[in-house]
Amino acid sequence: MALPPDVRLANEIAIQFHHLPRDRSIEEIAKHMRSFWDPRMLRALLAHIDAGGPDLDPLAAAAAEQLRQPA
Amino acid sequence: VSFDLLDKVGSVQWPCNENAPLGTPIMHESGFVRGKGRFMPTNYVPTKERSTRRFPLILTTGRILSQYNVGAQTRRTANVAWHPEDVLEIHPHDAEVRGIVDGDTVSLASRVGRTSLRARLSDRMPVGVVYTTFHHPVTGANVVTTEHSDWATNCPEYKVTAVQVALAVSTVPSGRVAAAVPVPAAGN
Numbered sequence: 001m002a003l004p005p006d007v008r009l010a011n012e013i014a015i016q017f018h019h020l021p022r023d024r025s026i027e028e029i030a031k032h033m034r035s036f037w038d039p040r041m042l043r044a045l046l047a048h049i050d051a052g053g054p055d056l057d058p059l060a061a062a063a064a065e066q067l068r069q070p071a
Numbered sequence: 072v073s074f075d076l077l078d079k080v081g082s083v084q085w086p087c088n089e090n091a092p093l094g095t096p097i098m099h100e101s102g103f104v105r106g107k108g109r110f111m112p113t114n115y116v117p118t119k120e121r122s123t124r125r126f127p128l129i130l131t132t133g134r135i136l137s138q139y140n141v142g143a144q145t146r147r148t149a150n151v152a153w154h155p156e157d158v159l160e161i162h163p164h165d166a167e168v169r170g171i172v173d174g175d176t177v178s179l180a181s182r183v184g185r186t187s188l189r190a191r192l193s194d195r196m197p198v199g200v201v202y203t204t205f206h207h208p209v210t211g212a213n214v215v216t217t218e219h220s221d222w223a224t225n226c227p228e229y230k231v232t233a234v235q236v237a238l239a240v241s242t243v244p245s246g247r248v249a250a251a252v253p254v255p256a257a258g259n
Contacts, residue, residue, distance in 0.1 A: 005218045012116045012222035019114075036225070 006045045007056050010064065014057035022059070029063035042067055116222055118231045122199075126181060126233035128165065129200045130215065133230075138206035146206065157210040160193040160202040161236060170238050178239040179203075179215055181232050186211035187239045201236060205229075 003011070013032055017025040033042060045056075045064050053061055072087050072094075083094030122129055137153040138145045145151075159179060161171065171177055173192045178185060179201075188203065188210050196202050205212035219228040 005220070008119065009220065009222060009225065015116055016114050016222060032223075036223075 003055055004044065004048060006041045007048055009041070010045055010060035011055075011057045014060040014063075017059065025059050026062045026066065029060055030066045033063060034067055113223070118219060118228060120217060120219055120228070120231050120233055122233040126235050127199070128234050128236060130179070130181065130232040130234040131200060131202050131230045132205050132212050132216065132232075133202065134206070135204055138204070140206070141208055142206040154204070154206060156189065157204045157207045157212065158189045158191040159236065160191050160196050162194060162196050162198045162200070163192045164198050165201070165236070166190060166192050169236060171236070176239045178237050179234055180237075181215045181217065181234045183217055184211070184214035186214050190236070201234065 002008075010029075010033075013029055014025070017028045020028060042064065045060075046068055048056060049061055049064060072083055072085075076083065076087075080093060084096050085094065086098075087094040134140070135154055137150040159177060161177075166172065169177075171190050171192075173190065175190045176187055177190045178187045193202075203210065203212055215234060216227065216229050216232050219231075220226055221228065
């Protein structure tokens with residue numbers, strides 16, 4: 001089954017930063033999402049995480065969590 | 072930039088500052104700020120799109136010289152004489168096995184959509200690859216292309232779409248099909 005676009009894109013962004021130490025990688029992924037993602041994409045990704053987050057790169061998931069707005 | 076300055080000179084071009092009080096009509100005359108370019112290495116991310124038995128061909132879309140993007144400007148000019156419609160360029164070998172001759176209307180289907188357009192036999196394309204432009208919205212090229220995109224810019228992946236092409240409506244008299252020149256097999 002095809003991944004949702006935001007999950008696929010998040011995974012591909014994560015690939016770009018896999019070579020960095022974990023904390024730095026998460027920071028760079030979050031920076032990219034914050035700079036270039038439409039807020040609707042981030043909301044869709046966070047909804048995916050809330051639903052269990054299958055097939056999402058753990059670094060991308062951690063980065064998205066950093067950008068989650070406090071309720 | 073102040074309204075007073077604009078009232079005096081009409082218009083100024085950015086940047087306009089103490090070093091260039093009347094603006095900068097031509098930038099980078101003496102060199103670029105950070106050199107001629109900055110290259111950033113990125114990891115290769117292969118496409119997720121795959122050709123299969125159901126969608127064995129790869130569609131790539133592109134532009135031609137006489138039209139610009141979806142043609143909102145150029146289709147209103149005499150340029151339409153050069154490009155009155157988008158056609159699907161297909162290699163004669165791929166066309167022959169599908170019973171397609173030049174000028175036939177064909178269906179173009181991918182995993183996400185389907186459209187139809189006229190086929191043009193062309194050896195500009197290698198076997199296995201078909202090509203069309205997207206200058207005429209009626210063609211619906213973007214109905215067929217996928218949601219895949221580049222990780223950094225989210226630029227849609229319009230160059231790699233797995234598709235199948237089939238004869239939709241033959242516009243060619245039956246006698247012409249028999250008279251068509253056979254496509255030479257590889258090695259002949």
